[in-house]
Amino acid sequence: NAGVTQTPKFRVLKTGQSMTLLCAQDMNHEYMYWYRQDPGMGLRLIHYSVGEGTTAKGEVPDGYNVSRLKKQNFLLGLESAAPSQTSVYFCASSYRRRAGELFFGEGSRLTVL
């Protein structure tokens, strides 16, 4: 019963490097989300997807790209990492748009030096 799985869980990057965070869910959910969590702030939506092949920008999309080639996977990419992207990233999925229960991954802690 995996639920939502994120990889990697920890990563250290140098400024300008690129990386991809993978989110996989086994609940057949249509809706998937990438959030970032920073000290003293609530979770903020980076990008989201309402189904396979679709993605859309959230509240803080700059510097990130996403893809949803398969329904179960939602990838978050950083093309050229910056120190401001040091954060904890959470993937979530839900079965309904507005009032669906959210299922979160364990989080991925990214440090950009």
Added chain:
Amino acid sequence: KNEVEQSPQNLTAQEGEFITINCSYSVGISALHWLQQHPGGGIVSLFMLSSGKKKHGRLIATINIQEKHSSLHITASHPRDSAVYICAVSPPRQYSGAGSYQLTFGKGTKLSVIP
């Protein structure tokens, strides 16, 4: 955009105490979520409610739509309840487009339960 305020920001309790965490929001919503995050851990959904009251074990969540306020209660608190509790609200049904997907999260309440 909805504004979500949680109180208190930090809470320390003795084991066995009754605990209340509050959440207020500024505009109408379709649902309110209570989430739990243990130190260094992932986030778990505790409750999702749009009216009334829900109970799960020692946890009780209530919501007053008219007053735009929700409370999370923990009865007979235990050290394993130590975590950050996060309130989040789903946008109202009349929102469309990107706004309809964007939950607004509170900053969280850090609870420490001392044995």
